[in-house]
Amino acid sequence: MTRRFDFWSLVSIATWAILLLLLIIPVGSVLLSSFIDRSGNTTIANYLAFMSEPRYQRAFVNTLIVGFGGLFGAMLLGSIMAFCISRFQIKGSRFVSLLAILALVSPPFIGAYSWIVLFGAGGVVRAWAKEIGITMPPIYGVGGILIVFALKFYPFVYLMVSGALSNVNRSLEEAAEGLGLTPLQRTFKISFPLVLPALTAGGLLALIQSIADFGTPRLLGRGFNVLATEAYALYSAEIGSNMSMATTISMVLIFVSMAFVMIQRFMSRRNVYHGNMINKPVKIQLKGWRNWLAHFAVYFIGLCGAMPVIISIIYSFRKTSGPVFQEGFALQSYERIMFNLGDVVRNSLTFSAIAVALIVIAGTIIGVLVARRTNLNTSLLDGAFMIPYVMPGIVIGIAYIAAFNTGPIVLTGTAAIIILSIFIRRLPYTVRTTSTALRQISPSLEEAAISLGYSPFQAFLRVTVPLIVPGIIAGAMLSFVTAINELSSSLVLYVGSTITMPVRIYLLILDGDFGTAAAMSTILLVLSGIAVYIAFRLMGRNEQALL
Amino acid sequence: MAYLTVVDGVKQFVGFRALNGVSISVEQGEFFTLLGPSGCGKTTLLRAIAGFNDLTSGTITLAGKDLRSVPPHQRDIGMVFQDYAVFPHLSVFDNVAFGLKPRKVPQAEIKTRVAEALDAVHLGALAERLPAAMSGGQQQRIGLARAMVINPRLLLMDEPLSNLDAKLRIELREEIRDIQKRVDIATIYVTHDQEEALAISDRICVMSAGQIEQIGTPQEIYGDPQTLFVANFVGTLNTLDTGPNLERMLGQLSLRAPNADTWTIRPESLRLVGEGEGAGPDHAALEGTVAKFTYLGREAHVLVKTDVGELVVQLGAAELKTLRSPGDRVFVLVPRDALMAFDADTKRIKLED
Ligand SMILES: Nc1ncnc2c1ncn2[C@@H]1O[C@H](COP(=O)(O)OP(=O)(O)OP(=O)(O)O)[C@@H](O)[C@H]1O
Numbered sequence: 009m010t011r012r013f014d015f016w017s018l019v020s021i022a023t024w025a026i027l028l029l030l031l032i033i034p035v036g037s038v039l040l041s042s043f044i045d046r047s048g049n050t051t052i053a054n055y056l057a058f059m060s061e062p063r064y065q066r067a068f069v070n071t072l073i074v075g076f077g078g079l080f081g082a083m084l085l086g087s088i089m090a091f092c093i094s095r096f097q098i099k100g101s102r103f104v105s106l107l108a109i110l111a112l113v114s115p116p117f118i119g120a121y122s123w124i125v126l127f128g129a130g131g132v133v134r135a136w137a138k139e140i141g142i143t144m145p146p147i148y149g150v151g152g153i154l155i156v157f158a159l160k161f162y163p164f165v166y167l168m169v170s171g172a173l174s175n176v177n178r179s180l181e182e183a184a185e186g187l188g189l190t191p192l193q194r195t196f197k198i199s200f201p202l203v204l205p206a207l208t209a210g211g212l213l214a215l216i217q218s219i220a221d222f223g224t225p226r227l228l229g230r231g232f233n234v235l236a237t238e239a240y241a242l243y244s245a246e247i248g249s250n251m252s253m254a255t256t257i258s259m260v261l262i263f264v265s266m267a268f269v270m271i272q273r274f275m276s277r278r279n280v281y282h283g284n285m286i287n288k289p290v291k292i293q294l295k296g297w298r299n300w301l302a303h304f305a306v307y308f309i310g311l312c313g314a315m316p317v318i319i320s321i322i323y324s325f326r327k328t329s330g331p332v333f334q335e336g337f338a339l340q341s342y343e344r345i346m347f348n349l350g351d352v353v354r355n356s357l358t359f360s361a362i363a364v365a366l367i368v369i370a371g372t373i374i375g376v377l378v379a380r381r382t383n384l385n386t387s388l389l390d391g392a393f394m395i396p397y398v399m400p401g402i403v404i405g406i407a408y409i410a411a412f413n414t415g416p417i418v419l420t421g422t423a424a425i426i427i428l429s430i431f432i433r434r435l436p437y438t439v440r441t442t443s444t445a446l447r448q449i450s451p452s453l454e455e456a457a458i459s460l461g462y463s464p465f466q467a468f469l470r471v472t473v474p475l476i477v478p479g480i481i482a483g484a485m486l487s488f489v490t491a492i493n494e495l496s497s498s499l500v501l502y503v504g505s506t507i508t509m510p511v512r513i514y515l516l517i518l519d520g521d522f523g524t525a526a527a528m529s530t531i532l533l534v535l536s537g538i539a540v541y542i543a544f545r546l547m548g549r550n551e552q553a554l555l
Numbered sequence: 556m557a558y559l560t561v562v563d564g565v566k567q568f569v570g571f572r573a574l575n576g577v578s579i580s581v582e583q584g585e586f587f588t589l590l591g592p593s594g595c596g597k598t599t600l601l602r603a604i605a606g607f608n609d610l611t612s613g614t615i616t617l618a619g620k621d622l623r624s625v626p627p628h629q630r631d632i633g634m635v636f637q638d639y640a641v642f643p644h645l646s647v648f649d650n651v652a653f654g655l656k657p658r659k660v661p662q663a664e665i666k667t668r669v670a671e672a673l674d675a676v677h678l679g680a681l682a683e684r685l686p687a688a689m690s691g692g693q694q695q696r697i698g699l700a701r702a703m704v705i706n707p708r709l710l711l712m713d714e715p716l717s718n719l720d721a722k723l724r725i726e727l728r729e730e731i732r733d734i735q736k737r738v739d740i741a742t743i744y745v746t747h748d749q750e751e752a753l754a755i756s757d758r759i760c761v762m763s764a765g766q767i768e769q770i771g772t773p774q775e776i777y778g779d780p781q782t783l784f785v786a787n788f789v790g791t792l793n794t795l796d797t798g799p800n801l802e803r804m805l806g807q808l809s810l811r812a813p814n815a816d817t818w819t820i821r822p823e824s825l826r827l828v829g830e831g832e833g834a835g836p837d838h839a840a841l842e843g844t845v846a847k848f849t850y851l852g853r854e855a856h857v858l859v860k861t862d863v864g865e866l867v868v869q870l871g872a873a874e875l876k877t878l879r880s881p882g883d884r885v886f887v888l889v890p891r892d893a894l895m896a897f898d899a900d901t902k903r904i905k906l907e908d
């Protein structure tokens with residue numbers, strides 16, 4: 009191959025320009041800002057303050073607590089569900105999977121609030137329980153946060169592990185059986201090591217999401233602070249906003265997330281098993297109480313995880329007077345959205361649509377570059393794209409403020425800054441799926457077209473593109489789901505005219521207007537549902553693609 | 556000048572030389588086969604001719620014109636790929652019709668030509684199916700029809716029959732041969748199956764480790780191999796142990812070749828005889844005992860321990876009536892003109908009469 013300056017060199021330069029502008033400069037600004045004090049001098053005082061002030065120490069410890077708590081909760085629920093569904097005959101297992109998807113795409117924060125509605129100080133369930141003489145503690149505090157995280161993030165583990173479990177070649181287990189291992193030994197010695205990479209990968213997702221989430225601790229925490237809430241509080245404080253401390257905490261958050269990604273990579277470094285699926289596992293029909301127990305576990309987890317969604321759909325149709333719920337049902341909440349909050353819905357739709365369009369165009373072209381031009385440059389690119397993957401949304405938001413508030417490019421307060429923050433967070437996903445899809449297409453397909461008389465570009469267009477387009481559209485739909493539900497970076501970046509639906513839901517909940525919040529969540533859910541449906545139609549029901 | 560020529564073709568990959576000075580010439584209408592073990596550079600040479608992987612150095616000409624300067628899609632060379640390369644999103648019909656579209660063939664003619672091509676590979680009934688769920692053999696035949704239907708200037712086939720069952724393989728290789736003769740397209744065919752190469756080719760080029768060992772007709776390749784590699788790779792070969800016993804036998808046959816390093820003979824040239832039969836100035840008889848007897852239906856292989864090493868003797872149908880069992884004392888008759896000698900460079904040595 010002779011090295012020429014061509015279209016792909018241009019793409020490569022453009023990609024680095026995008027990364028520089030949207031990733032390296034913002035992260036650099038955060039880093040820089042964390043080393044500068046209020047009067048503009050270079051200092052490490054922020055980090056010293058972080059280490060010495062009990063408030064931050066507590067936030068750090070609490071972050072680890074919710075991170076690992078979310079991790080173990082999600083792993084427990086997710087692997088129980090995955091094991092039951094992929095190994096036992098469960099009636100309505102597709103419905104249960106749907107419940108998991110529902111939990112996964114449910115709008116953020118609504119979860120925490122729905123649990124308050126049920127189990128909060130004036131919670132419905134607690135009130136019932138009191139009537140029959142049971143007093144339960146309200147859900148606030150660290151326990152509540154962990155319950156919500158476990159139920160919200162278990163689908164990550166469930167989808168990963170069930171994918172891996174249904175790929176464990178049954179011959180392996182049969183071989184172990186032949187060697188005289190008991191069923192329990194088989195599970196731990198054969199199946200467990202084989203699904204361990206999936207388990208840790210799913211767990212990692214739950215961990216990173218738990219660390220990044222700040223709405224749940226904020227609503228349920230009641231004084232239980234984590235790094236994400238600290239960063240947001242420092243940034244958004246009306247008086248005495250402390251940007252350099254906020255960026256310091258952001259840096260700590262980035263490092264914590266990075267560290268966990270590294271640990272997970274290290275743990276599963278050798279554990280890539282490629283099964284050739286000759287002997288698919290069969291599902292066992294359980295009998296008696298075991299059957300009941302398996303069904304109970306699966307449905308209990310599924311319904312609890314989807315509970316916030318169910319609650320908010322029901323509450324969205326309840327009659328209200330002001331923010332107070334009345335007896336009976338009505339469409340008042342939806343009317344309020346139609347007449348007063350139409351622009352919010354419009355904002356969300358246009359921002360997401362533009363972001364997704366940009367993601368698809370840039371992601372596909374860069375994906376082709378990464379797949380077709382394997383050299384140092386592209387492996388560097390591959391690495392750089394890991395960074396947005398582990399950046400908590402709140403950190404991206406703060407980073408964009410730090411980078412684009414002053415200086416040559418001022419974007420704060422524009423729609424562009426929200427769109428770009430969504431763009432950079434989701435771009436890596438599209439790049440990766442495109443390049444993986446391309447690597448799976450044999451290069452001899454294009455060569456066949458060339459030998460039949462098509463120019464290389466024509467061959468790409470007529471052979472490769474039709475093969476990857478369904479995957480790209482499906483990916484776009486899933487990006488749309490993430491984009492339209494994105495809250496934490498928008499919360500930092502929004503101004504009055506660029507409020508999006510998740511931000512509005514958050515503000516409505518803080519205002520105590522749960523009816524309208526529930527209706528808006530329902531709309532969001534319907535939009536996400538449509539996108540997921542289109543994606544599944546295009547690529548088959550592939551739940552793993554949601555991760 | 557030949558129709559297609561490759562002169563001094565060299566292909567250097569990073570840290571690996573896949574072609575090391577390869578020169579071939581293929582005549583108009585000729586069926587030319589590249590034969591060699593896995594990894595010897597057959598595909599690499601084919602891809603260089605097709606233009607997917609340019610040579611590091613060397614020249615390629617087609618019909619007198621330089622080919623290396625022509626971009627691959629303008630070379631008009633049909634190719635059948637080792638991994639089928641069937642377009643999964645197109646029906647069988649559209650796969651085959653794919654190459655006719657850029658050639659601006661009218662719609663009606665496309666229909667008839669594609670139908671003909673599909674019939675030729677026995678796929679007429681599957682025209683509207685999608686290839687994804689088809690067997691490897693069916694996909695390979697789609698690739699074959701697709702490459703032939705465009706009437707290219709040159710047809711390249713990379714192991715087009717490797718995934719078929721034995722029967723279909725023989726049937727299709729006859730079919731390929733017939734079609735090729737009918738349309739008279741110069742064809743380069745790659746295989747590592749020696750029987751296939753012998754059956755189908757006008758000429759065979761035996762390759763090893765990026766180099767050409769010998770080019771010749773099937774008879775020349777099999778009957779008159781020029782290197783030890785060719786003799787070994789095409790057909791089976793007995794190598795005689797060197798030493799005083801071999802010298803004595805060669806003396807009997809008054810064969811002298813001072814440079815000879817290796818003496819060989821093919822199993823089918825050997826015969827089993829009774830004591831004292833057949834020996835003379837043109838035949839040496841070696842005494843030995845049967846070590847193994849392998850019955851193969853049409854023929855049988857007898858492994859005989861002699862004082863020049865273990866020799867495989869191939870028995871034809873006529874001799875199969877007498878069963879041999881291990882331990883039997885037998886005599887192996889070695890014809891003088893069937894012995895082949897090779898020098899230290901593994902080159903064939905011509906023996907005087
Ligand atoms: N892109 C490449 N980079 C480095 N080495 C290569 C490359 N392509 C092929 N080779 C090497 O060149 C040698 C010849 O490969 P080639 O594919 O031509 O073999 P072949 O004769 O077609 O074998 P087979 O019968 O297995 O198809 C092999 O050793 C292969 O590993």
Ligand SMILES: [Mg+2]
Pocket residue numbers: 597598599637713
């Ligand atoms: Mg090959």
